[in-house]
Amino acid sequence: MKPALVGLALAAVAGPLAAQKVNVGVQGVFADYRELGPALSYNGGGLAGMAELNWHKFSGDFQVAKINFNPSSGSAATDKFTSTQFDAHLRWFLASGISLETGYTKRSISPDFTTQNFTAIRAGVRANYGLGPGANLLLRGNYLAAAKFSGGGTAPFALELGLGISVGAGSGRWRITGDYEFQRIDRKTSVKVPIQQALARVGAAIGLGR
Amino acid sequence: MRNAGLIVLSVLAFAPALAAQGTGPQNATLKRALDAYNNLNLPQSITLTQQALGQRLSADDQERAYVLLGSAYSNQPDGFDKAINAFKQVLLIRPERTLDPNRTPTKTMVAFNMALSTMLLVRGLSVDSSAFVVGQGAVPIHFTVTSPARVRVRAVSAKTSVTIDSSVQNGTVSLRWPATLPSGDPLPAGDYTLVVDAAADQNTFSAAQRVRVAAGNVDTLPHLTEMPGYAKLPATEIPQRSWRPMGVAFLYAGIAGAGTLALENSQLGSANRRELSLVAVGVLATGVVMMLKKPAPVPAQGNILYNRLLDEQLIRRNADIAQGNVALRRQVRLTVTPIPAGK
Numbered sequence: 001m002k003p004a005l006v007g008l009a010l011a012a013v014a015g016p017l018a019a020q021k022v023n024v025g026v027q028g029v030f031a032d033y034r035e036l037g038p039a040l041s042y043n044g045g046g047l048a049g050m051a052e053l054n055w056h057k058f059s060g061d062f063q064v065a066k067i068n069f070n071p072s073s074g075s076a077a078t079d080k081f082t083s084t085q086f087d088a089h090l091r092w093f094l095a096s097g098i099s100l101e102t103g104y105t106k107r108s109i110s111p112d113f114t115t116q117n118f119t120a121i122r123a124g125v126r127a128n129y130g131l132g133p134g135a136n137l138l139l140r141g142n143y144l145a146a147a148k149f150s151g152g153g154t155a156p157f158a159l160e161l162g163l164g165i166s167v168g169a170g171s172g173r174w175r176i177t178g179d180y181e182f183q184r185i186d187r188k189t190s191v192k193v194p195i196q197q198a199l200a201r202v203g204a205a206i207g208l209g210r
Numbered sequence: 211m212r213n214a215g216l217i218v219l220s221v222l223a224f225a226p227a228l229a230a231q232g233t234g235p236q237n238a239t240l241k242r243a244l245d246a247y248n249n250l251n252l253p254q255s256i257t258l259t260q261q262a263l264g265q266r267l268s269a270d271d272q273e274r275a276y277v278l279l280g281s282a283y284s285n286q287p288d289g290f291d292k293a294i295n296a297f298k299q300v301l302l303i304r305p306e307r308t309l310d311p312n313r314t315p316t317k318t319m320v321a322f323n324m325a326l327s328t329m330l331l332v333r334g335l336s337v338d339s340s341a342f343v344v345g346q347g348a349v350p351i352h353f354t355v356t357s358p359a360r361v362r363v364r365a366v367s368a369k370t371s372v373t374i375d376s377s378v379q380n381g382t383v384s385l386r387w388p389a390t391l392p393s394g395d396p397l398p399a400g401d402y403t404l405v406v407d408a409a410a411d412q413n414t415f416s417a418a419q420r421v422r423v424a425a426g427n428v429d430t431l432p433h434l435t436e437m438p439g440y441a442k443l444p445a446t447e448i449p450q451r452s453w454r455p456m457g458v459a460f461l462y463a464g465i466a467g468a469g470t471l472a473l474e475n476s477q478l479g480s481a482n483r484r485e486l487s488l489v490a491v492g493v494l495a496t497g498v499v500m501m502l503k504k505p506a507p508v509p510a511q512g513n514i515l516y517n518r519l520l521d522e523q524l525i526r527r528n529a530d531i532a533q534g535n536v537a538l539r540r541q542v543r544l545t546v547t548p549i550p551a552g553k
Contacts, residue, residue: 030485038479072482129462131455131500137493139462141469159473163466163486165493170506180466180489184473194475200485202492 021054025177025205029065032072032198033083035115039076042115044069044083048201050177057093060103062086065201081114083107085199089122097128101140105160109150116195117150118185122160133170139163144185153189160184172207237262237271243278252282256289269303276300277307284321293318297325305331305417331356332406332417341545343428344396348386349546351404353417355379359410365389365402365421372397374404389423389544396542399425401549420549428543430535433528442517446507459497463490 027048034041048065065085071077086106091099107118124142131137144158161182168175178201185195235241243258259279267275280296283289300307309322335353342348351374355361358380365372365387374387387404389397406417436442470486 030488032481032485034475034478034481037477041479043482043484127462129458131458131496132503133506135455135496135500137459137462137496139465161466161469161473163462163489163493165489165496167496178489178492180486182466182470182473182486184475186475192477194477196475196478196481198470198481198483198485200488202488 021172022208023050023052023172023175023205024208025050025052025203027065027177027179027201027203029067030200030202031067031069031083032196033069033115034194034196036193040115041072041075042069042077042081043072048203050201050203050205052205058091059093059099060088060090062088063201065199067199079111079114082110083115084110089126091126097130099126099128100124101126101142103142105144113150116187118147118195120144120147120155120158120185124160126162134172134175135165135167137165144183147185147187149187151189151193153187153193155185155187155195157186158184166205168205174204174206176202176204178202235271235274237265237267237275239265240267240271240275240278243275247278247282252286256282256286273300273303273307276303280321280325281315281318284318285315290317290321293321294325294328297322298329301325301329301331305415306333326356329356330359330408330410330413330415332361332408332415335404335406335417335419337404337419337421337546337548339545339547341543344388344390344542344544345394348388349421351385351387352383353406354382355408357410359408359413359415362407362409363387364405364407365397366405367398367400367402370398370402379408389546396425396544397423399423420551422547422549424545424547426543426545428538428541430538431531433531434524437520437524437527440520442520443510443513445510445514445517447510447513448507449505451501451505453501455500456494456497459493459500463493463497466490 027050029044029046029048031044031046032041033044044067046065046067048063050061050063052061053059063086065083065087067083067085068080069083070080084107086108087103088105089101089103091101093099101122101124103122105118105120105122107116109115109117122142122144124140126138126140129137140160140162142160142162144155144160147155147158149155163180165178166175179199181197181199181201183195183197183199187193187195235244239258239262243255243262246252246255246258256279259275259282263272263275263279276296276299280293280300283293283296286292309319311319314322333354333356336351338350338352340347340349351363358378360376361379361383362376363374363385365374370391372391375385391397401420401422404419404421408415467486467490470483474481
């Protein structure tokens with residue numbers, strides 16, 4: 001229910017902000033989730049929505065993804081679960097396609113305790129390169145700070161790597177997007193409980209207010 | 211005997227010149243005088259001519275008679291002064307009268323020129339047709355004064371009389387008349403008579419030529435739409451095809467792939483990397499397509515600056531033209547044409 005509300009909120013925000021270069025889109029999501037060891041691995045798929053805002057040297061995006069995970073073949077896991085992931089990225093453009101990036105990520109798991117709920121603040125850099133009219137590449141790296149887990153523990157080493165492509169009309173009216181995101185979270189409780197998630201989003205977006 | 215032969219030759223040479231003076235005399239006595247002249251009987255020709263002059267003659271016959279008399283006297287041993295007097299009468303009747311030096315005996319020519327130099331005449335008054343902007347041109351006027359005299363040239367119409375020149379002249383005179391009033395304003399359009407008055411002692415002579423003065427506007431210059439000799443350059447240019455999009459796509463995909471491999475936690479086993487492959491293939495394919503695709507036009511900064519420079523020049527030139535046209539619209543173009551006599 002919550003993701004639907006967030007999606008509606010994003011759509012509602014996108015309208016008034018249309019004059020400030022807004023992109024909204026939907027995506028199909030494919031994900032791989034691993035925790036603790038090779039025996040606890042999941043594959044999943046789902047849907048995601050995004051809204052992106054550009055304003056002068058600032059830009060930001062909000063993404064909501066709902067992914068249904070199933071134990072992967074060869075996994076010892078038995079329970080499937082649903083992950084609702086909310087991501088926020090805020091960027092400040094420096095020069096030559098390089099932006100400083102910060103943001104927030106939150107992953108809620110249902111049913112509870114199947115895996116870990118997770119929140120963190122991200123800080124890093126994003127590079128954007130224009131391949132040609134309407135085609136952009138992006139690469140980003142973030143440190144995930146202040147990580148919190150529903151089962152407790154800390155993650156002094158948590159990194160996120162991203163690769164993205166968008167291809168569309170030179171005017172920005174529409175585009176096809178593809179995003180890859182890899183997270184490595186070295187969670188520690190009394191023992192090492194690492195978490196790793198690879199996520200691909202493929203979809204389309206339309207530009208408003210251009 | 212030798213002198214008589216020369217006279218015969220010279221008179222024979224002159225005969226066609228006399229015959230060429232028109233259709234021939236109307237007066238019978240004058241015709242006989244001319245026949246006597248053509249038969250080299252100069253004394254009889256002189257006698258008959260003088261008889262004819264005592265009769266009622268037309269102006270043309272009078273002129274013919276005096277020319278015949280001058281020609282005959284000039285070839286008589288003691289007739290030079292009488293020849294001069296006869297030619298003076300010719301010039302009084304028709305001041306513009308000339309003799310063809312190629313067909314006239316030398317003695318006759320000398321007598322005619324002597325007559326000319328002892329008289330005050332204004333001959334050959336002519337005005338060249340001309341069109342000019344007032345202040346930038348003039349009307350050429352030519353005439354000849356046969357002896358030194360104070361010459362006053364005027365342009366006269368019903369309402370205006372403008373002195374063009376007043377000076378002592380002798381021989382061929384060429385003047386340039388600006389066709390303006392003393393105030394400097396252009397002469398009003400209309401018909402004018404150019405009057406040349408020559409005066410020396412008690413002698414005076416006047417010659418006139420009518421001219422028509424027409425006034426009109428000066429042509430203005432059209433505005434330019436482009437700089438002559440300079441064409442604008444395209445504001446965009448298509449850059450050369452580059453491998454850069456593919457290179458950058460491989461670089462980005464390589465960094466993401468290598469980063470993923472480096473970050474994968476060995477404790478969690480090997481991932482299937484389906485997500486990475488999916489996006490990386492899209493990135494690489496896009497890079498290849500963008501490399502092969504015809505590059506989009508990009509602004510050509512040099513051309514844009516060049517075009518801007520041309521535009522500025524064009525604006526400047528048109529401003530100059532506009533300013534020049536304002537001045538041209540204040541100017542008057544005069545066309546002066548001589549009016550043939552009798553019209």
